[in-house]
Amino acid sequence: MKMRELAYFLKQLDASENLEANGKTILENMLLTLSTESGDGRHNDVKGELSGVFHAVTGANRRFKTGQIADLKAEGLDVYNTLLSGMGVEARLGPSDRDYQEISSILA
Numbered sequence: 001m002k003m004r005e006l007a008y009f010l011k012q013l014d015a016s017e018n019l020e021a022n023g024k025t026i027l028e029n030m031l032l033t034l035s036t037e038s039g040d041g042r043h044n045d046v047k048g049e050l051s052g053v054f055h056a057v058t059g060a061n062r063r064f065k066t067g068q069i070a071d072l073k074a075e076g077l078d079v080y081n082t083l084l085s086g087m088g089v090e091a092r093l094g095p096s097d098r099d100y101q102e103i104s105s106i107l108a
Helices: 002-013 076-086
Strands: 033-035 055-057
Touching: none
Parallel strands: none
Antiparallel strands: 033 055
C-alpha cells in the first residue's frame, strides 16, 4: 500500500496540469531523495556509512546526474550537503566547524 501511495503522489507531481513557470512539472524541477537505512551496518564508520544504502535522487531540472549506480565512498553529510548546494541552499548540515567536501560526481 505504501508504494502505491508513493507512486500516486509522484504521478500527481509529474502531471501536465502541474507545470511550473519554466514549462516543467513539479517533479522535474524538485529535488526528491528516497533512501533506506538497509545498508551493511557500518554506521559507526563515516567513510562507509552509505555502503549498501539505497538512494534514489531526482535530477532537479538537470542539476544532478541520474540513471546511474554510484559508489561515492563519501560521508553522508557531504552527499546531502552537495545536494543542498546544488539546489542553491547556502546552509549546511552538521557541525559548523566541519569541513565540507563537495561530491562533484553527482552534479550534472
